[in-house]
Amino acid sequence: MGFVYGIFLYKKPGEERKDFKFIIQLIVSSVIVLGVIKILLEAVFLNVLYGKAYLAVIASRFTTEAIMLPIQVITIFLLEKALRPFAKKYLYKEEEIDIDEYLDTFDKFTKDPNLDAMRYIMERFDNPEKQTKFIHVSGTNGKGSICEMLASILNNTEYKLRQIYISTFNKI
Amino acid sequence: MTKLTLTKGKKIILSAMLLSILLVLSRFLSIKSTFLVISFSFIPMMLAGIYLRT
Numbered sequence: 001m002g003f004v005y006g007i008f009l010y011k012k013p014g015e016e017r018k019d020f021k022f023i024i025q026l027i028v029s030s031v032i033v034l035g036v037i038k039i040l041l042e043a044v045f046l047n048v049l050y051g052k053a054y055l056a057v058i059a060s061r062f063t064t065e066a067i068m069l070p071i072q073v074i075t076i077f078l079l080e081k082a083l084r085p086f087a088k089k090y091l092y093k094e095e096e097i098d099i100d101e102y103l104d105t106f107d108k109f110t111k112d113p114n115l116d117a118m119r120y121i122m123e124r125f126d127n128p129e130k131q132t133k134f135i136h137v138s139g140t141n142g143k144g145s146i147c148e149m150l151a152s153i154l155n156n157t158e159y160k161l162r163q164i165y166i167s168t169f170n171k172i
Numbered sequence: 173m174t175k176l177t178l179t180k181g182k183k184i185i186l187s188a189m190l191l192s193i194l195l196v197l198s199r200f201l202s203i204k205s206t207f208l209v210i211s212f213s214f215i216p217m218m219l220a221g222i223y224l225r226t
Contacts, residue, residue, distance in 0.1 A: 005220070079215065094175070
């Protein structure tokens with residue numbers, strides 16, 4: 001039983017817990033524990049103990065578990081919310097980590113790659129990408145020379161050119 | 173930057189506390205009949221799942 005709860009409910013310390021997802025996790029884990037483990041396993045044990053009489057017991061057991069399910073979900077949801085500041089204060093220890101280690105905790109790609117974060121931050125800056133024109137240069141070799149050539153050409157015309165250097169912190 | 177961690181000693185203490193609560197709730201503060209047992213022993217079990225993983 002504890003194993004099932006651990007799989008469904010555990011979060012790493014410091015990770016944010018979302019209410020809706022937490023309720024779903026609680027319901028799923030409780031249904032598995034109460035429905036599968038308690039009812040089925042205890043039916044097996046009762047069968048071993050009393051022979052065929054277990055069928056009569058199962059019906060009453062089913063109703064009690066159905067009553068226990070919402071009680072369990074609501075109690076744990078409220079209890080976890082109430083205990084959260086205490087857990088933060090007494091249970092977890094704050095540990096200093098340096099910036100490289102912190103950046104290593106991020107993955108290079110998300111599970112579902114999209115531009116939501118970029119759009120959000122661009123909206124905060126009043127969408128500067130819509131006011132300027134871009135030339136994209138991509139490929140394997142020769143990007144740098146092409147860029148230099150384009151820059152020298154465009155610098156001799158009326159276009160203003162801004163060169164942006166992007167430095168990465170990727171380790172090789 | 174800071175990171176929250178749970179030390180090993182605190183893990184052991186927390187699991188011991190939860191286990192003692194579990195025993196009290198399931199053995200003494202429960203309603204028992206021949207087949208049916210109603211108890212609140214799910215509370216420490218689920219809290220252990222929340223804080224300590226499997």
